[in-house]
Amino acid sequence: MTKRAIISGGSIGGLFAAAALMRAGWQVDVFERTDVELAGRGAGIVTHKALIEALQAVGASTEDLGVSVQERVAFDKAGQPVARIDYPQIVTSWDRIHQLLRVLIPDDRHHLGAHVAGYADHGDRVEAVLTDGRRVEADVLIGADGFRSSVRGQMLPDVQPEYSGYVVWRALAHEADLPAEVRDAVFPHFGFYAPTGTQIIGYPIAGPNNDLRPGHRRYNFVWYAPVKAADLADMLTDASGHLHHISIPPPLVRDAVITAVEAQAREMLPGPFVQILAQSERPFFTPIYDHASPVMAQGRVALSGDAACVARPHVGMGVTKAACDALALARHLADGPVEEGLLAYSAERVPASKSAHDRARTLGRFIFDDSVPNPDGRSNPRLDEIMRTTAINVA
Numbered sequence: 001m002t003k004r005a006i007i008s009g010g011s012i013g014g015l016f017a018a019a020a021l022m023r024a025g026w027q028v029d030v031f032e033r034t035d036v037e038l039a040g041r042g043a044g045i046v047t048h049k050a051l052i053e054a055l056q057a058v059g060a061s062t063e064d065l066g067v068s069v070q071e072r073v074a075f076d077k078a079g080q081p082v083a084r085i086d087y088p089q090i091v092t093s094w095d096r097i098h099q100l101l102r103v104l105i106p107d108d109r110h111h112l113g114a115h116v117a118g119y120a121d122h123g124d125r126v127e128a129v130l131t132d133g134r135r136v137e138a139d140v141l142i143g144a145d146g147f148r149s150s151v152r153g154q155m156l157p158d159v160q161p162e163y164s165g166y167v168v169w170r171a172l173a174h175e176a177d178l179p180a181e182v183r184d185a186v187f188p189h190f191g192f193y194a195p196t197g198t199q200i201i202g203y204p205i206a207g208p209n210n211d212l213r214p215g216h217r218r219y220n221f222v223w224y225a226p227v228k229a230a231d232l233a234d235m236l237t238d239a240s241g242h243l244h245h246i247s248i249p250p251p252l253v254r255d256a257v258i259t260a261v262e263a264q265a266r267e268m269l270p271g272p273f274v275q276i277l278a279q280s281e282r283p284f285f286t287p288i289y290d291h292a293s294p295v296m297a298q299g300r301v302a303l304s305g306d307a308a309c310v311a312r313p314h315v316g317m318g319v320t321k322a323a324c325d326a327l328a329l330a331r332h333l334a335d336g337p338v339e340e341g342l343l344a345y346s347a348e349r350v351p352a353s354k355s356a357h358d359r360a361r362t363l364g365r366f367i368f369d370d371s372v373p374n375p376d377g378r379s380n381p382r383l384d385e386i387m388r389t390t391a392i393n394v395a
């Protein structure tokens with residue numbers, strides 16, 4: 001008899017798990033709480049060999065995946081290059097990966113506006129319980145519902161995301177809007193600015209509708225900036241005075257918060273990055289949290305992607321880690337009892353996730369290393385290590 005899986009969460013991790021399980025012969029239903037397709041959101045994603053192989057393994061196209069960058073270049077406060085290394089890599093967008101996976105899932109198996117509140121594991125089957133009262137039965141439930149996962153909340157209530165003390169501001173600028181000197185010197189590269197206490201990385205990605213033509217692409221601006229927990233509360237408060245827990249939807253960020261960060265950017269960042277920000281669509285921020293679950297399965301229920309473990313974005317592993325989780329799930333569930341397969345899955349993926357999580361924390365600590373005066377990004381004692389180990393596959 002065909003086995004049935006329910007996946008809570010229809011972002012990249014959920015779609016990857018769905019596509020991998022479908023190829024292993026499972027009938028899969030994806031429940032996504034958002035009631036519209038997730039297309040058109042998100043910014044840049046770095047790819048790794050493992051991600052490209054995982055896309056191919058689930059039958060997704062990898063043609064026109066993104067923009068090829070050849071070099072990593074670090075700049076100083078004056079906007080001058082201070083270090084270069086060769087590191088060819090394809091950089092793409094969240095949208096592109098989402099779109100490549102979404103077409104693999106039949107519409108009648110992809111349920112929008114379906115919010116999983118919890119589950120009941122009956123031993124021989126599991127029931128997902130939806131907030132609208134529906135109870136849906138399956139052989140396995142996968143919690144791919146992100147870092148504030150309801151499934152993890154029930155399975156491992158003690159595992160809570162921890163605030164790191166800094167946020168990431170992201171913005172996208174259209175290539176055509178950038179001054180010629182920024183287009184020439186900064187745009188084509190995977191760029192860094194690494195003085196003590198803050199950090200920029202940035203790279204080109206496709207334009208809207210995956211437009212890869214020169215002149216039509218966008219620059220993905222990523223800025224790590226320290227924010228004390230008390231100040232974070234103000235940034236997370238919307239214009240009506242409502243304080244959002246953990247993160248705030250970008251359209252609700254108050255204009256005053258955006259104005260303040262633009263002023264801070266003019267003071268702290270090299271000219272080319274200030275110009276990129278000035279030409280960007282409205283920037284948005286995400287507080288950096290992380291967590292690592294000690295197990296990724298219990299009974300007939302598994303966790304994958306960010307629900308299981310969030311590695312800070314320095315390692316650029318969010319999507320690749322979710323992809324590797326999906327392939328491992330499908331492999332361990334290909335035959336044999338579900339519970340045994342999930343135990344083997346957890347044993348394989350917990351150490352891999354933890355390694356990405358720990359490496360990302362180390363890279364985060366490097367931002368605030370003040371052992372050597374480095375006010376302008378020229379004297380970072382770890383610059384070479386940062387450039388060689390940021391956004392590489394570590395799991």
Ligand SMILES: Cc1cc2nc3c(=O)[nH]c(=O)nc-3n(C[C@H](O)[C@H](O)[C@H](O)COP(=O)(O)OP(=O)(O)OC[C@H]3O[C@@H](n4cnc5c(N)ncnc54)[C@H](O)[C@@H]3O)c2cc1C
Nearest residue numbers: 009011012013033041042043094115116145146305306318
């Ligand atoms: C809209 C969006 C844009 C993103 N953009 C970027 C980006 O630009 N760069 C980057 O590096 N990373 C981005 N990410 C994060 C990146 O997708 C993840 O790190 C990685 O893909 C692993 O994600 P995930 O699928 O495990 O979790 P997530 O991407 O967090 O997805 C979890 C999904 O589960 C849904 N969900 C949550 N709770 C429930 C519930 N109880 N029931 C049903 N559904 C639920 C959420 O709506 C969401 O779609 C983005 C995530 C989202 C959702």
